[in-house]
Amino acid sequence: ELKVEQNPLFLSMQEGKNYTIYCNYSTTSDRLYWYRQDPGKSLESLFVLLSNGAVKQEGRLMASLDTKARLSTLHITAAVHDLSATYFCAVDGSSNTGKLIFGQGTTLQVKP
């Protein structure tokens, strides 16, 4: 059974600081996704990582994928309050159906 675990589950940080969220998964997969969820809202797609070594950046967020280590990271650079949200990673559970297995989510709180 595919399991996806995020670490940490809650992160409180000051504006301007850097931090990394980790996503580990238990079985082989070469597709990993990062989503953002604002309180009470739906999920917004942030990054799609489709191969080993993939790195994508958007603004202050950068995501990477190491399929050999079964690890993805979401790095936050010089955090700002607008980045406060819950971040989910998700792994493709089946190439035929597109089922996504989600991590527990990491709630990020950026304090001014």
Added chain:
Amino acid sequence: SQTIHQWPATLVQPVGSPLSLECTVEGTSNPNLYWYRQAAGRGLQLLFYSVGIGQISSEVPQNLSASRPQDRQFILSSKKLLLSDSGFYLCAWSRQKNTEAFFGQGTRLTVV
């Protein structure tokens, strides 16, 4: 462009009452369709997925059912709601061979 519509946005239902949540996708054909549930403060759990009309796969045993009467329509139902059915329900779609999922706005269901 593709859009996904989900309604209603919020719903308060008494225990034992029926449920029908509807989701439609526009701008694409033959999508994979998914129903997820998110309990308060937790991650997403895949409930059902469908790869075509009339084809439904259930991921977890429960009090709910799903149907896909048309290519771009996905319905989540229950004959008798339980308190434990409360949560945030999200419909999503993906292309058949590209598994990035796009989410609807969600339905917040409270069973009282």
